[in-house]
Amino acid sequence: MNKIVEKNINGLKGEIVIPSDKSLSHRAIILSSLAKGTTKIENFSKGADCHSTLNLFKNLGIDIDFKSEQSLILKSTGKFLEPKQNLNCGNSGTTMRLVSGILAGQNFNSVLYGDESLSKRPMKRVIEPLSLMGAKINSNDGKAPLEIIGKHLKAINYKSKLSSAQVKSCVLLAGINAEGKTLFTEPYLSRNHTELMLEYLGADIQVENSTVSVQKSELTAKDITICGDISSAAFFIVAGLIVPHSDFVIKNVGLNPTRTGIIDVVKMMGANIEILDKRTISNELVGDIRIQTSDLKACEISGNIIPRLIDEIPVIAVLATQAEGTTIIKDAQDLRNKESDRITAVVTELRKLGANIDETQDGFIINGKTKLLGDCEINTYHDHRLAMSMYIAGLISEKQVQINDFQWVDISFPEFEQLFTSLQ
């Protein structure tokens, strides 16, 4: 489905409630499936990725019953049944990497596969630590499909070269079913939702700086309410800053400090942004955000902030085209391993609009402020975040922009366009 985006001249105004967090929705299903008992999950994501995780656990014998579109009851004995079919992870790296940590320690074999984009993404990053724990995984040269031969796992002390929440979560989920104490250390702290949810469900878990340790644990079922996704809110934050005459409030945004790099960056760039009504929901910090059109200056984004805004970099690149000066984004080479090579894809597509942006091996150099011209066709590379980032660029382009295959947005944020329209 192709989408035509027109320049917004009136500004974005009003109030929206940001939909459910994708990372938390995956983890709510995965961790409550590991817990013995009944869990009510409220505000579960409508995105296709989280439904891939949900259907996968149904295929492992977990009883999941929707009470309404986003509210469900999950019943588990804490044990899984051998699946009768290969397990489909769709487009979702989170599903494949987290679930491999659980399946590696079962007393049955299973196969995880995914779509064209997921089948190209690196899985060695989880195969390596799991193999050190005693797992046996056959792959297509480090890529999906993964054939997982269930084994009894032993704990490890793993020092990861990557700051990746997916790798960390995979090892921790294997660790709560392994003999001994598993330690995982990463260079910079990545999102810590797995740690917080494990703690919430009673696991034996300790955190010290960027090292987490877990012991073999039984989890206790406990109801989970999922807050809104800051990675979805990021598209609105950027749009609010660059679309003239905007002033609106984004409600119910997850503000876990391991995810709020985008807020630190826009503040550094001079944004008018206010955080209101901070509260805690199911062990996660939440708040509302007021955003107003702002004059922005360039900045450098690198080092330990990168894992705290990794998914927001495509839309931050759009933002940087509207900031005075040279914005440098570096240390982000793992962007090449996302749903698309997000470095090449962002540069190729933003240049079509007239942006002054150069590709580096691990990021971008963006000179602003530039007028985006539009009048072109944008490709989306099977990548939901690229589609949404380019929609934002379209809102400030002089002439209309056609975004091809816009349906990829449904992977994480099916409500995206309707929410935009409600602010106009």
Ligand code: S3P
């Ligand atoms: C995620 C972790 C990040 C992020 C992805 C979701 C998660 O991936 O890009 O969208 O839910 O754990 P990496 O761990 O590969 O950086």
